[in-house]
Amino acid sequence: MTNALILGGTGWLSGRIARRMLDDGVIVTCLARGGRAAPDGASLVRGDRDDPDAYAAVEAQDWDHVIDVSSRADHVTAAVAALGTRTARWTYVSSMSVYSDEVTVGADESAPLHPAAEAGDEYEYGPQKVAAENAVHALGDRALIVRPGLIVGAGDPGDRFGYWAAAFDRAGAGDVLLPPTEGRTAQVIHVDDLAAFITATRVTGAINAIGAQHPLADVFTLFRTATGHTGGTVSADEEWLVAHGVQHWAGERSLPLWLPAEMTGFMARSNAGYRVNGGALRPLADMVADVLQDERTRGVGRERRAGLTGRQEHELLAELRRSPLR
Ligand SMILES: NC(=O)c1ccc[n+]([C@@H]2O[C@H](COP(=O)([O-])OP(=O)(O)OC[C@H]3O[C@@H](n4cnc5c(N)ncnc54)[C@H](OP(=O)(O)O)[C@@H]3O)[C@@H](O)[C@H]2O)c1
Structure with a gap:
């Protein structure tokens, strides 16, 4: 070319x-x-x-x-x-x-x-x-x-994956509010892996460009480890979060990457076509490290397009501690 x-x-x-x-x-x-x-x-x-x-x-x-x-x-x-x-x-x-x-x-x-x-x-x-x-x-x-x-990586304007770097990092020794993780997966691709594929491949037709399916709980563990978070994690259940106005997936007052339980295939698609055609996929831990560095540079307390503010998270955690059920 x-x-x-x-x-x-x-x-x-x-x-x-x-x-x-x-x-x-x-x-x-x-x-x-x-x-x-x-x-x-x-x-x-x-x-x-x-x-x-x-x-x-x-x-x-x-x-x-x-x-x-x-x-x-x-x-x-x-x-x-x-x-x-x-x-x-x-x-x-x-x-x-x-x-x-x-x-x-x-x-x-x-x-x-x-x-x-x-x-x-x-x-x-x-x-x-x-x-x-x-x-x-x-x-x-x-x-x-x-x-x-x-798509994830430094500079992401969507703020979804990066929310978890910010949430664990800002919490320090405090608690982080998590959505339910049972049966949930996460699937992402790094912006530069995608850019490299689009630049280099000669394949035609339709191709899913996405990484491996990871248990959502493992993704949170990677963020916790990368940030050095020493506090606890508190999981709320689906109904409690919905009742308290927390959105799935994206946007204000959301828990990004959390999907309704029935959307089992949304982040669990085949990437065989991408891989067989030479698409690169860097390890998830590398993506977490890249995004954490970017979040720290941009400021983990900044206004975001997705996630909970620190204040919203504190209020929800306090409410959860008061409720006998989650
Ligand atoms: N983020 C994700 O996780 C995700 C997932 C799946 C697919 N995607 C897809 O990935 C792509 C993201 O691309 P991106 O990050 O480059 O998007 P972007 O930041 O929205 O950029 C869009 C580009 O199009 C130009 N543009 C917009 N409106 C225009 C107009 N009326 N006339 C001429 N140019 C116009 C913009 O420049 P100006 O504003 O200067 O015109 C900009 O260069 C999209 O196709 C999105 O659907 C994203």
Whole structure:
């Protein structure tokens, strides 16, 4: 590959893809509105994909590789129409949220998908990704559709995995509130492993990009060990947490990585396709160490997009100590 166009390139994952390609000697152009900078060495073409002429500055040349991270089916459809005929290889970053079955453990890329979003539908992430994938299918065997699960690593704007580094670190010798872990798994991929795969692989078709399934309890143990936490852990049960307004998975007042008990397949999908095609997976302990260092740099007490604040956690722990049942 000698040149690549990244539709995005100024965000977290797309910026890391751009960086990786630059390091590999690829000439990288990023197309974005330009609120954030492109990585050093990449060209930035400003364009708003809401505009019909968004691709005017980049459509009159051949591209070895186009990478698109949009979660808007209209953006992806327009990009394929504008750039598809002059592009040798296309990678679309989709998501494991395309799957409608959240129960089956070990499901591979042939698992059923949500119905594709249609024009005029209220925005829903999974159906938009499905409709975007459908637009990319028009490129046939030139296209790779990567379906990542939870992406982790330094700089993560989603704050989910990093919450646990922050929670154990800020607790010191105090207690940490945990969700139920029985029967739960966690599955993540490091942002730089994913960026390296997208840069290097020649595989086409759909590929789940995700790590091994780890018992959720083991993930918490790794965070506890890495932070040097010396306090205790207090587990609350599903009903108690829900009754006290604690959200699953993400967002404010949440316990990230905690899923409803019936979502047994959501973080337990097959990654055989990723591994057989050379996808690297660093050890979970290395990801925990990377994220802990990043959380300490950014400040474990900072405002976050996911998790409990220190105050919310203290109040919930105090309430739990008062309740005979959890
Ligand atoms: N985080 C996870 O755990 C997870 C899991 C599964 C899948 N994913 C997928 O991974 C990808 C994440 O990519 P990312 O981190 O690079 O995303 P991001 O930070 O949201 O960046 C999006 C990029 O698109 C550009 N962009 C947004 N709106 C635009 C518009 N109207 N016109 C032109 N450019 C526009 C942004 O730049 P400007 O704002 O400057 O325009 C930026 O460069 C997404 O596809 C996401 O669905 C994430």
